[in-house]
Each structure stands twice: as structure tokens, then as C-alpha cells.
Amino acid sequence: MSARVPLSGQVVVITGAARGVGELLARKLAARGARLALVGLEPERLRRVAESLPAETGHWYADVTDAEAMGRVAAEVRERFGKVDVVVANAGVANGEPFEGGDLAVWRRVIEVNLVGSAVTGHAFLDALAESRGYLLQIASLAAILPAPMMSAYCASKAGVEAYAHSLRAEVGHRGVRVGVAYLSWTDTDMVRGADRAEVLRELRSRLPWPANRTYPLGPAVDRLVAGIEHRSARVYGQGWIRGVQPVRGLLPGVLALGARREMRRFAPRLAGMRGLGLVGAGGAADERARTSASAPVSTPVTERH
Numbered sequence: 001m002s003a004r005v006p007l008s009g010q011v012v013v014i015t016g017a018a019r020g021v022g023e024l025l026a027r028k029l030a031a032r033g034a035r036l037a038l039v040g041l042e043p044e045r046l047r048r049v050a051e052s053l054p055a056e057t058g059h060w061y062a063d064v065t066d067a068e069a070m071g072r073v074a075a076e077v078r079e080r081f082g083k084v085d086v087v088v089a090n091a092g093v094a095n096g097e098p099f100e101g102g103d104l105a106v107w108r109r110v111i112e113v114n115l116v117g118s119a120v121t122g123h124a125f126l127d128a129l130a131e132s133r134g135y136l137l138q139i140a141s142l143a144a145i146l147p148a149p150m151m152s153a154y155c156a157s158k159a160g161v162e163a164y165a166h167s168l169r170a171e172v173g174h175r176g177v178r179v180g181v182a183y184l185s186w187t188d189t190d191m192v193r194g195a196d197r198a199e200v201l202r203e204l205r206s207r208l209p210w211p212a213n214r215t216y217p218l219g220p221a222v223d224r225l226v227a228g229i230e231h232r233s234a235r236v237y238g239q240g241w242i243r244g245v246q247p248v249r250g251l252l253p254g255v256l257a258l259g260a261r262r263e264m265r266r267f268a269p270r271l272a273g274m275r276g277l278g279l280v281g282a283g284g285a286a287d288e289r290a291r292t293s294a295s296a297p298v299s300t301p302v303t304e305r306h
Contacts, residue, residue: 008033016091064117133176194281
């Protein structure tokens, strides 16, 4: 593990900061003295989070898939704070329906937000991170390691961001930029609770092998993210047992497929009722509102707190 970098005075950008992992991470980093730039699609929630933090904080409304908007956010963050030390690419959505007969527009949106949005975020802030010899933490998932049925878009997107981040680390390390990948299993967030509202998804998840079938508390997982940021870690595990899965990850798709044949045959009569569920959770609903609102702004100015 590399030496610890104190967070006090560090400028940290967090996407998807209005709720869940992003919100709690902002609170924990602020408590350690970090200055924060919060980015998301829920302006009122972002404002409330920003105003509740003890640290200097700004918030921006922006879609991470919009390169022009994210470029403006990056420029405004640098102008406001003078630098960027850490970027956490956390924004993400998930769907919950079978691939066969499912809505390809929803499938595509998951890829766009989770994978393309992460790349757009990294691209927008890379120069600033090179100036500060900073750190980009890409939030991936156990889904990058353990692909599961009914999650093809989410698993593909998280496998993609893992590969993107590893590649980027090799590309920009000589400029002093460190890149990390964070892996979280099922963690108690609006996204997971939203997925659990679909009975088939909830039952399928419960039948995964232990410990992958559990929902884990948010706080300890975010504490591990904070520690990863402090140490500029190449890999961060929200649940410690995920580290032990890495050496055997090549075997997991085949093993899972064997069990999934039986399970999917059993669930087949109920799959038709799952089509059209769209993006799950409150974050998914916010993404859909932002895309369907013709009057939604691309970005809003910073809100300051001292």
C-alpha cells in the first residue's frame, strides 16, 4: 500500500453525488477536511447535500455522458478551487429485465452512463489531475468479475469501466496520475433496493452463492473507498472478500452459467412480466426525468459553502 495522502485541503470531484455511495462518500471526505465538487442529475438533492457539509463545497447539475457539459464543469471546478486532486467516477444506473425482448434503448443507456460517462468524466478532468499529480477512482462492481443473468448491460458496463481504468492507469502513470478501480458487491443503496422491488431479481440474487447473495451496509463500504483515496490505491474492495475472488475470476462465468441454466428455466414463465421495468431505483428515475425534460438545464453554477 502506498503512503497515505492527507485529505485536508484536497479538492475532490464526485459524480453521482446526490445519493447513495456518492452522497455518503462526500460526507466522509468533508469530515476529513476535503473540499468537494459534487456532480449529478438531482439539483435540489445536490444543493441540500452541499449545504449540509462542513467543508467548502460546490455542486453542478450535469449529465456525465455530455462531453461539452462535463468539460464546462471541469473548467468551472478548476476556476473555483484552483486545482483538482481527486476525481471519483461514481455515477451509474442499472436496469432489471431480460435481454431477450428487452428494451435496447434502456440497455444502451446503462452502457452510456456507466461506461461512456466514466470515460467522459476522466477525459474532462485528466489535465487537471496531471497538474496536481492526482488520483482517479473508478467505481466498478463485483459485476465486473461475476457476470449474472438479467444484468447483461450492468455487467458489461462494469467490466468495461474496469478495463478502461486499468488501461488508463498504464497510459497516464508517467504523468504522475494514479488510477484506481473500486469493486462493490450488493450494497444498501437506492439502486439495489430498487432492483429488489422486482420479485424475480430479488429471488435470483438470493440464490447466488454466499457471500455474493447478501446486501452489505453502505457505511463500511464507503469507509474502504475513503481509505483507498487516501492511499491512491490501484484496487479498492468495498467488501474484503471480493479480493479473494480475483484469483479465480476466470472460472466464475462457466460455473455461474451451469447453475443459471436451471434457475432461468424455473423463472422463464415469469420473465415476460419484467419487460419494460426501465432503470431501477431513485437514481434511475432521476436519469429518466432528466432525459425526458426538454427544459432541463445542462449545468448550473456552483453553490459555495465556507
